[in-house]
Amino acid sequence: QKEVEQNSGPLSVPEGAIASLNCTYSDRGSQSFFWYRQYSGKSPELIMFIYSNGDKEDGRFTAQLNKASQYVSLLIRDSQPSDSATYLCAVRIGGATNKLIFGTGTLLAVQP
Amino acid sequence: EAQVTQNPRYLITVTGKKLTVTCSQNMNHEYMSWYRQDPGLGLRQIYYSMNVEVTDKGDVPEGYKVSRKEKRNFPLILESPSPNQTSLYFCATGPLNTGELFFGEGSRLTVL
Numbered sequence: 222q223k224e225v226e227q228n229s230g231p232l233s234v235p236e237g238a239i240a241s242l243n244c245t246y247s248d249r250g251s252q253s254f255f256w257y258r259q260y261s262g263k264s265p266e267l268i269m270f271i272y273s274n275g276d277k278e279d280g281r282f283t284a285q286l287n288k289a290s291q292y293v294s295l296l297i298r299d300s301q302p303s304d305s306a307t308y309l310c311a312v313r314i315g316g317a318t319n320k321l322i323f324g325t326g327t328l329l330a331v332q333p
Numbered sequence: 334e335a336q337v338t339q340n341p342r343y344l345i346t347v348t349g350k351k352l353t354v355t356c357s358q359n360m361n362h363e364y365m366s367w368y369r370q371d372p373g374l375g376l377r378q379i380y381y382s383m384n385v386e387v388t389d390k391g392d393v394p395e396g397y398k399v400s401r402k403e404k405r406n407f408p409l410i411l412e413s414p415s416p417n418q419t420s421l422y423f424c425a426t427g428p429l430n431t432g433e434l435f436f437g438e439g440s441r442l443t444v445l
Contacts, residue, residue: 255432264423264436265376309376313432319364319383320391321432325375 223248225312227324235332240297242327244310247291254286254293255321257309265309269295300331335360339424339437346414347445354409354440356424363429365407366391367399369420370439376423382407383429414444 224247234240242256253272257265271277271284271293283296293312297304307326314320337358346352358365366381368391378391382401396418398410407426411418421441425434 253432257434264439265434266436267433270432311432319366319381319427319429319431319434320378321434323376325373 223251223312223314223322225310225322225324227308227310227327229325230328231330232327233330233332234300236300236302238300240300240304240329240331242295242297242308242310242329244293244295244324245291246293246310246312246322248312248314248322249288249291251288251291251312251314253313254284255311255313256282256284256293256295257311257323259307259309259326261306297329300329302331302333305329305331335435337424337426337435337437339422339440341440342438343441345443345445348415349413352411352414352442354411354422354424354442356407356409356437357405358407358424358426358435359405360426360435361404362426362435363404365401365424365426366434367397367407367409368423368425369393370423371420379409379422411442414442416444418442419444 256269259265269284277284281298285294309326310324311321367379368376380399382388424437427434
């Protein structure tokens with residue numbers, strides 16, 4: 222069974238701090254990795270994806286991938302109360318497929 | 334405006350009464366999929382479609398049917414709903430062979 226594991230949280234950080242969200246996956250054949258944000262009562266929306274080992278930055282968000290350790294993380298710099306949401310890690314196994322395996326998500330609470 | 338539209342958004346029904354949840358996208362994507370989201374279990378794929386007339390089972394297909402007669406529409410059919418199908422359902426679409434998904438607003442279904 223292919224799995225994606227996340228700490229459910231809540232992860233509480235003060236406004237302006239760096240929030241660090243972590244995710245591990247079990248399938249070494251996984252090829253691409255995604256972070257979706259889901260506000261309470263809303264649908265998930267894609268915020269970042271990463272394919273290669275290392276860091277990928279987009280504004281206040283940085284995705285980090287370490288395939289050897291099967292570990293993906295999302296850093297949010299200068300956290301804002303509007304970042305409070307559940308962050309879903311998703312892994313695409315690869316090949317001719319769109320199939321994603323989702324983690325159960327980490328709830329982030331940014332305190333003003 | 335790019336949209337994924339689901340209907341109904343909310344539905345309370347009784348065991349055994351057939352229902353259909355519609356999904357329509359105007360993004361011209363080949364790939365469409367249905368997910369259910371349950372507390373502690375995350376997003377789980379029910380069915381997916383790579384193109385018109387091409388559908389396949391996801392991880393939790395039991396009790397569901399789908400069809401893909403047109404590119405833009407991908408209805409989810411519950412022939413004989415049961416209480417364990419009470420859930421939040423999301424339709425998603427995206428480009429082929431990526432993990433980039435665009436979700437509808439969700440349909441909250443309660444089966445009594």
